[in-house]
Amino acid sequence: MADFPMSPAAEAGASGPGGNPLRALTLDQLRRRTSSKWRAYPPDVLPLWVAEMDVPLPGPVVRALTEAIALGDTGYATGEEYTRALGGFARRRWGWDGVVPGRTALVPDVMHGVVEMLRLVTDPGDAVVVNPPVYPPFFGALRHAGRRIVEAPLNAAGRIDPTAVEGAFAKAVAGGRRAACLLCSPHNPTGAVHSRAELAAVAEPAAAYGVRMVVDEIHAPLVRPGTRFVPYLSVPGTEGAFALLSASKAWHLAGAKAALAVAGAGAADELARLPSMVGEGASHLGVIAHVAALRHGEPWLDALLAGIDGNRRLLGELLDRYLPDVRYVPPEGTYLAWLDCRALGLGDDPAAVFLERGRVALSSGIPFGTGGAGHVRLNLAASPEVITEAVRRMAKAVG
Template sequence: MTTIPHEKPGEPNPLHALTLDRLRRRTSMKWRTYPEDVLPLWVAEMDVPLAEPVVRAVTEAMELGDTGYPAGSAYAEALAVFAGKRWDWDGLAVERTAIVPDVMLGVVEMLGLVTGHGDAVVVNPPVYPPFYDFVRHAGRVPVEAPLGADARINLDVLEETFRRVTTGRRRAAHLLCSPHNPTGTVHTADELTAVAALADRYGVRVVADEIHAPLVVGDTRFVPYLSVPGGERGLSLMSASKAWNLPGLKAALAVAGAGAADDLARMPEEVGHGASHVGVLAHTAALRDGIPWLDSLLTGLDANRRLLAGLLDAQLPAVRYRPGDATYLAWLDCRALGLGDDPAEVLLRHGRVALTSGLPFGTGGAGHARLNLAASPEVITEAVRRMAEAVGRAGAIRG
């Protein structure tokens, strides 16, 4: 794993820190959507305590009453340093950034800068369901260019889709998920360079959701889209939200390539007022001082990937699971279980374990479910036990 040197070694694995009883005291979506007998491994919240630098930054803000509007460039400066050390990328120019409320609202703003009402926005399903919802809400039309059977971008399909949506000189955008949610695929430099070449050939503007970028494990290297040849006309959305479990402290950054600076400059300044100032402080602290915590988390997530693979192999061998190199999400192919298009519904009903249904992820989602790996090994072990029990119960009912 490419890491920034630890400031203090031996940071404990945050996935081991909290008991279920303590977690159930939380009032967020993950812990309040289902009854207490349901084990929730669905929405993208992690079962971790916050990194100490984040807690300190938020506490100091509360003590000062520092709860106004966000200002300054500290968030962008911290991200630029992080990108240079973590990804060997020194091309994140602070002057080509802007604070946005969160990644998806930032996506909407970026699409508004480079496309018009009714224009196509290409997505690569199975993909994060809000891509469809937010694109439609923005008055654009989502158009699918499905991933290949290997869960990677199918460049032939992508080119054909670009050609089709730009016929008649129509504007179009490609909403790129990098790393990819739900598969955990990390796009390579060659793949991203090919995407950029196709986008240039057909006049398609690329908007990259790179929120999972810090969550890459092992020897795999995350490559920022704006860093590849041809990526200069792209726009990226980045945030510390996913990696440090900060969705309730909203803030993100829009980052423009050198060829998209004029586009970003047209975004109204007031958009940045929608971010939480306390969120900006928290995200900045995470990027600056929360690296040891992140490294310990990644070690724990990597162990959880291996744990899940072993548990499935032993108890549910019909489930196909290809561990991804990024995110804390596991994409489970449950089609061989005979549970129909929505196995998550069956597992919830018969096993009292909540996964995310694959159906809203678009083409390729039927028969699949997404499992959140950011939990203790004990919770994951219990979840798989419940899943196996649910499959047995469902089979007995069918029989």
Template structure:
């Protein structure tokens, strides 16, 4: 019998009520007071995908809660990458399991850079890029995105030059797809990255945690499939696409010329992921595709709904339509709200300033404050639209009323 067509009733984003979501004990739902609608941290308002829930239930029923073993996770990712992205050269023997993507990034940096070396990032970018790189004893150099929010080759080359001059073994930490802008890098853009990295002697590490979340109309290109990326690394996980942040497990993948470097990763790093995490991520990649398709349909609908809501309630805000992820980058500079924080005070992920603080205080909607994403982020907010259309509609309506009140009081 043919599978039924996707319907609104089966959209994972519509299956939980606000009351049910408020029973959760994760950071998204416990950081703020109960009257706040939390659209900030990258957690989705969905139940577990049935194949993932089944795998976990079976493990619990069997008492299968020991140490992880084998290559099933890498095999499942390889199968998924071939089906979804046409990545047929994926090598299971060029992978290793790591606790999560950012810990994997740090461990790879330890393999291919030295303390004090420079790591280039394209700002505004995921705030832990700054914190994790700095805490690992490396120096961050920014290559700001262009006005179109895409990588700027001129800025990138200048940053690569600076990085090369700063230390012996620099690196480029790529966000692919890009968080917070939702840009999905095109193959020709990634080819430019590879050419520039080779010219200036940088190793590329690509964070591809959002790769399964490329929305209709765009295609994801794994960095390791690009000519010139043979000595690079990628970090992948089912964490974002199947909402598994609490079940730690990710994979570091090496290009053919980087496999020997990856083989030097200390064995104890692979002890960090949990066995249940490995089982969950394996099930997601191997049999979670139909659920993911329903989610992507729902996210595509929310992406369009958000555009309409912003136009209606926040006409002074610019909505940059994301190509991937479930994150919207909203330009609130037209609201005339003071942005950022005093110079010399480092921003952390929990900091709120400017529009994000106003929306929390006056609208009771929690968003991520743009200034923590680095240069180019002040005056922006990041909104997580992986929620129900009802919650999204109420949140943006609240934001519109808060802006009206702010403008009236100004």
């Protein structure tokens, strides 16, 4: 963004109060970006697939990065300030005081952190339980790490199924091997924000079977107004679990790599065994950006959440008008919409049809695993105008 002046609308979006960050940049400006979202498809395609947001950075983040560059502050990262910043955010936002020195470790990003936590508590060949349909990199990361995948699919409402979870835990520990569960909270792609009762329904059998919990909470700040995010480590019986958190999704910082692993009170000694080289993979500029977002970016985040919530409602209205056969449950969290397109008769991969005929890029449901066929994931973190045009194109593709 440094190569063109920021418009007044973009400046308002960056500073947060009073402006919707999702309306701050024009489509022409966005197409100048060189990230994956904007380079994977030709210019005539509307990209609503990967989890990047069409927003300018919050003003405090821009200022922090600009100052760091001016100072040449581009060395190696440390995690102390990140821990303090995330701890403060967690207390203010969730009433949780579990992010404290001695129980955190800097990691390059959430998925690298997930793999490192699983290496602490399982061995190659051990089982890891997942809840499909779920974030596709879970599958690739587990296979690359040599772990065996055991599924506990979500129920028909796209939420945790306690019976499936307990059955999967029993299967995972059969033969006396160690096992873990990789939980996505809030859940990607359904957008379910797990309640305290739902999390307890996982924690209790995990303790009973000796299954170690590793929880991806990257979307934790992105919950709709009126919905409360519950940190997994705040639930009784989770002392031996690990959570991975980051500012990357909520403040559009995926390219500024940094995240924190947080241990439950009973797992701090295990986390201390994490090799120091893992934290060295985080970006110092990433840490600077994330700290600025967590400390000073809440007004901007609140404006963003209001914009996303408006898009949730808008998408429902557009689908009712143009694609009434698509089943859509507005997500409680994330900025992702999970659309059941099976009634359209487009086969297992409707995303391919929407791309070819409608020039809209959505995420195919197939890589999300069991329950994903016939579905697409749509990114709501765009302007209302882009969302509207995308649904019109989708309708034309099946008309």
